[in-house]
Amino acid sequence: MSAPADGPRESVPTHPMISPHSEREARKGAQPAFAAPARPQPPPPTGPPVWDGPPPKGASPERPSVLERVRALMDRVSIRWRLTITYGLLFFVAGMLLLFVIYMLVGWSINDAWPPISLPDAPLAYQQKFQEEWAGFRHLAIDGARNALLRRSLLALAGVGILAVIIGYLVADRALKPIQQMTTTARKLSGTTLAHERIDLKGPNDELKELADTFDAMLTRLNVAFDTQRRFVANASHELRTPLTINRTVLEIALGDPEASGDLKALGRTLLEVNARNEHLIEGLLLLARSERELSVRKPVDVKDVAETAVEQLTSRAEEAGVTMTTELRSAQTEGDPVLLERCVANLVENAIKHNLPEGGRLWVRTGMVEGALVVQVANTGPHVPAYEVNSLFEPFRRLNADRVESARGAGLGLSIVRAVVRAHGGNVTAVPRDGGGLVVTVRLQSR
Numbered sequence: 001m002s003a004p005a006d007g008p009r010e011s012v013p014t015h016p017m018i019s020p021h022s023e024r025e026a027r028k029g030a031q032p033a034f035a036a037p038a039r040p041q042p043p044p045p046t047g048p049p050v051w052d053g054p055p056p057k058g059a060s061p062e063r064p065s066v067l068e069r070v071r072a073l074m075d076r077v078s079i080r081w082r083l084t085i086t087y088g089l090l091f092f093v094a095g096m097l098l099l100f101v102i103y104m105l106v107g108w109s110i111n112d113a114w115p116p117i118s119l120p121d122a123p124l125a126y127q128q129k130f131q132e133e134w135a136g137f138r139h140l141a142i143d144g145a146r147n148a149l150l151r152r153s154l155l156a157l158a159g160v161g162i163l164a165v166i167i168g169y170l171v172a173d174r175a176l177k178p179i180q181q182m183t184t185t186a187r188k189l190s191g192t193t194l195a196h197e198r199i200d201l202k203g204p205n206d207e208l209k210e211l212a213d214t215f216d217a218m219l220t221r222l223n224v225a226f227d228t229q230r231r232f233v234a235n236a237s238h239e240l241r242t243p244l245t246i247n248r249t250v251l252e253i254a255l256g257d258p259e260a261s262g263d264l265k266a267l268g269r270t271l272l273e274v275n276a277r278n279e280h281l282i283e284g285l286l287l288l289a290r291s292e293r294e295l296s297v298r299k300p301v302d303v304k305d306v307a308e309t310a311v312e313q314l315t316s317r318a319e320e321a322g323v324t325m326t327t328e329l330r331s332a333q334t335e336g337d338p339v340l341l342e343r344c345v346a347n348l349v350e351n352a353i354k355h356n357l358p359e360g361g362r363l364w365v366r367t368g369m370v371e372g373a374l375v376v377q378v379a380n381t382g383p384h385v386p387a388y389e390v391n392s393l394f395e396p397f398r399r400l401n402a403d404r405v406e407s408a409r410g411a412g413l414g415l416s417i418v419r420a421v422v423r424a425h426g427g428n429v430t431a432v433p434r435d436g437g438g439l440v441v442t443v444r445l446q447s448r
C-alpha cells in the first residue's frame with residue numbers, strides 16, 4: 001500500500017494499529033485503513049450517585065422531609081403519650097365533625113322554620129321588594145346563628161378537648177397497667193423466685209391476657225431450666241471432686257513410698273500439681289455458677305472484716321512473691337453473703353500478687369465509704385495493661401495477651417468470679433490501667 005504523498009513510505013505492521021495519518025483522516029471524517037474495531041462503550045450511569053466511602057468535602061447532607069421529621073419525633077414519644085395524643089386527636093376530629101353537622105342543621109332548621117309573610121293588598125312591586133327584604137332577614141338570621149354557634153362551640157370544644165386529653169392520659173395509663181404489672185414482675189424475678197413468682201393477670205381473654213399467660217408459661221420453662229442447672233451443678237460437684245480426691249490420695253501415697261525411684265517421684269509431683277490445678281479449676285467453676293445465682297444468704301457484713309481476713313490468708317503468699325502489701329481498711333456496712341464477699345476480695349488480692357513485678361512489687365488494699373457507696377479498691381504494680389484489654393479480663397478463661405498455654409498462674413476465673421459476686425450483691429466493678437504498670441480494680445456495693 002502506498003503512503004500519502006506528504007509522508008514517508010512505511011512498512012505494514014503485523015498487528016493492527018492506527019498511524020498518525022489515519023488519525024488525520026479520522027479528523028477529516030475518513031475511515032482509517034488499519035483502524036481497530038471500535039469497542040462497545042458502557043452505557044452512562046443512571047440513578048442517584050452512590051459514594052464509596054465518606055462524602056467529598058463540601059457535600060451538603062440531604063435534609064429530611066417533613067414527614068420523616070414527624071416520624072422521628074413520634075419515635076421519641078412514649079407509648080402512653082402516643083395513646084393520649086391519639087385519643088385527643090380522635091376527640092377533636094369527632095368534635096369538629098359534630099360541629100359541622102350542627103352548623104348545617106341550624107341553618108336548615110331556621111330556614112325551614114322561617115315564617116312566610118305575604119301582603120295581598122299591597123302593590124306587586126312593593127310585595128316583591130318586601131319578599132326580598134324578608135329573605136335577606138332570613139339569611140342574616142341564619143348567618144348570625146351559625147356564627148354565634150361556631151364561636152361558642154369552638155371555645156367549648158377547646159375546653160372539653162383539654163379535659164379529653166387529661167382523660168385520655170388516664171385511660172392510656174389504665175390500659176397499660178397490665179403491661180406495668182408484667183414489667184414489675186419481670187424486674188423482681190430471680191433464680192430463687194421463678195418457682196412461685198407469676199403475673200397471673202386477671203381479666204377477659206383478650207390480647208393482654210394472652211400475653212401475660214404466655215409470659216407465665218415462659219417463666220415455668222425457665223424455672224425448669226434453672227432447676228436442671230442447679231441439679232447439674234450439684235451432681236458435677238460430687239462427680240468431679242470425688243475422682244480428683246482419689247487421684248490426689250493415690251499420688252500422695254506413691255510419693256510417700258521410700259522405695260519409689262526419683263523419676264517416679266518427679267512424675268508423681270508433676271501429676272499432683274496438675275491434679276491440684278484441676279481441683280482449683282472445678283472449685284472456681286462451681287463458685288462462679290453459685291455466684292451468678294440469687295443470693296441465698298444475706299447477713300450484715302462489715303467489709304473491713306472481710307478484707308482483713310482475705311489479707312491475712314494471703315500475707316505469706318505475698319511475702320514469698322516479694323510483694324509489699326499496704327492496707328487502709330475502714331469500716332463499711334453492707335448486706336450479703338460473707339463467704340462470697342471474702343472470696344471476692346481474696347481473688348482481687350491474689351490476682352494482684354500473681355500479676356506483679358518479679359522484684360520490688362507493691363500492692364494496696366483500701367476499703368471504706370465514698371459518696372455514700374461502699375468501695376473496695378485493690379491496686380498493684382506490674383506489667384503494662386493496655387486499656388482495650390481491661391474489659392476482657394473479666395471474661396471466664398481470659399488472661400492478659402490471651403495466654404492460654406502458660407496456665408501456671410491460674411485458671412483465668414478470678415476476675416470472672418469477682419464480677420459475678422459483685423453483680424449478685426447489686427454492685428459494679430471497674431478496672432483501669434495504673435500509671436506505671438499494673439491495674440486498679442474498684443468494687444462498689446450498696447451500703448446497709
